[in-house]
Amino acid sequence: MEALKAHEELRKYNAELMERAEQLAVSSRYKSEFLANMSHELRTPLNSMLVLTKLLADNAEGNLTSQQVEFARTIYSAGSALLQLINDMLDVTSIEAGRMGIHPILVSLPKLVRLLEAAFAPLAQDRRLSLIVDVEPDVPNELRADEQRLQQVLRNLLSNAIKFTPRGEVKLRVAMAPPGVDYDDDSLHDATDLLAFQVIDTGIGIAPDKRDVIFEAFRQADSTTSRKYGGTGLGLAICRDIARLLGGEIHVDSELGKGSTFTLYLPASYIGPLAATDPGTARRQLMTQPSEESATTAPELVEPPAETLSQWQGDDPLNGAKILIVDDDIRNVFALTSVLERHGSTVVYAENGREGIEQLERNEDVALVLMDIMMPEMDGWATTSAIRRMPQFADLPIIALTAKVMRGDREKSIASGVSDYVPKPVDVDDLLERLRGWLSR
Numbered sequence: 001m002e003a004l005k006a007h008e009e010l011r012k013y014n015a016e017l018m019e020r021a022e023q024l025a026v027s028s029r030y031k032s033e034f035l036a037n038m039s040h041e042l043r044t045p046l047n048s049m050l051v052l053t054k055l056l057a058d059n060a061e062g063n064l065t066s067q068q069v070e071f072a073r074t075i076y077s078a079g080s081a082l083l084q085l086i087n088d089m090l091d092v093t094s095i096e097a098g099r100m101g102i103h104p105i106l107v108s109l110p111k112l113v114r115l116l117e118a119a120f121a122p123l124a125q126d127r128r129l130s131l132i133v134d135v136e137p138d139v140p141n142e143l144r145a146d147e148q149r150l151q152q153v154l155r156n157l158l159s160n161a162i163k164f165t166p167r168g169e170v171k172l173r174v175a176m177a178p179p180g181v182d183y184d185d186d187s188l189h190d191a192t193d194l195l196a197f198q199v200i201d202t203g204i205g206i207a208p209d210k211r212d213v214i215f216e217a218f219r220q221a222d223s224t225t226s227r228k229y230g231g232t233g234l235g236l237a238i239c240r241d242i243a244r245l246l247g248g249e250i251h252v253d254s255e256l257g258k259g260s261t262f263t264l265y266l267p268a269s270y271i272g273p274l275a276a277t278d279p280g281t282a283r284r285q286l287m288t289q290p291s292e293e294s295a296t297t298a299p300e301l302v303e304p305p306a307e308t309l310s311q312w313q314g315d316d317p318l319n320g321a322k323i324l325i326v327d328d329d330i331r332n333v334f335a336l337t338s339v340l341e342r343h344g345s346t347v348v349y350a351e352n353g354r355e356g357i358e359q360l361e362r363n364e365d366v367a368l369v370l371m372d373i374m375m376p377e378m379d380g381w382a383t384t385s386a387i388r389r390m391p392q393f394a395d396l397p398i399i400a401l402t403a404k405v406m407r408g409d410r411e412k413s414i415a416s417g418v419s420d421y422v423p424k425p426v427d428v429d430d431l432l433e434r435l436r437g438w439l440s441r
């Protein structure tokens, strides 16, 4: 009798727990969605702020005082820091909600390393550090991984290394993982194709009791870090989670005052994410839905021919090109128009998709279209599909500009027929390079 009662009670308790867990899952999903939308809404106005302050700081007309240029630079760098924070927040929430998609492709290792070297060499030089790149001869030329995410992790580790190294050197080393590494995840002990990406610095180092803490969100080695070096403490938390999603692990080895080595162990061929071992992550996974993201390779957008800036000093393809901007946010149109006109392009613009098509019919000499995606009534995808149905515009380069970085967007862009896809806020130099690439085809 007693046992039966206890059993009944246990059952009731269990049911109640399940219900609570369900409620938590729902509210956590709302929270993630809210944050993702918020981040999007914050990016759009930030976009025009960044583009316009960059223009001011460049002082092309030479009519600003040096102090005014300095102000513009400060606004630009504060805006960039804000953007970084928003991006990090979005990453944290999409990882928590199990929504960070992994899109593995074949990645050329020499190209990846060259890209990172080019990106960080000026920074290292500024700080009088030597940046050394060392790829062991026995590593494969190609690996299968999510290139963008892999880059994100390595960029984070490199920027930390440079930030926390007052003198000496920062080294990026790629090698096969040596035997005998003590992995957190058992399945890695059997892997035969593990690569080790190491970022080695001669910087301030990390105290032994801080080596776990630094991987937690919003945590830095000590309370003076943010005052002295800036940052918010999200970088390594994101890196650790992405490493796991990529099927790998990050380890740290350090000596206070001598330097640190961060190692990303990664299978040369992506097989899937590692199961979470950390209790925090495990709990989050229980409360949230399983990832809906499939691990299949998304088709790649066509790459425009990559060109370097210096090539265009004489004959800039932007010069004289007619470009159509379709965007409902007049601030964006204004910002982009000023940049393009400075490079000699002629700009026509349309406030919505329907008008965009009319503009094209009136201006058959338009060489390229910049297409905003989020527009009322007829969005950028629908407009692009409609343009593609007009035979004379089958090959017209259409570049989608969007602050939306939601799941499924890449697939949608490809399906609608856009030629390229540029995230907002727009990095002006990057955008110009891509336009030149498309215009000079």
Ligand SMILES: Nc1ncnc2c1ncn2[C@@H]1O[C@H](COP(=O)(O)OP(=O)(O)O)[C@@H](O)[C@H]1O
Residues within 6 Å of the ligand: 160, 161, 162, 164, 201, 203, 204, 205, 206, 214, 215, 219, 220, 221, 222, 225, 230, 231, 232, 233, 234, 235, 236, 237, 260
């Ligand atoms: N290469 C490094 N050398 C010394 N300390 C580091 C290094 N990388 C990270 N740290 C420590 O780990 C903390 C967390 O790093 P991170 O999550 O990237 O945040 P942030 O860079 O915003 O401070 C840093 O604040 C710093 O205290």
Ligand SMILES: [Mg+2]
Residues within 6 Å of the ligand: 156, 159, 160, 231, 235, 236
């Ligand atoms: Mg950092």
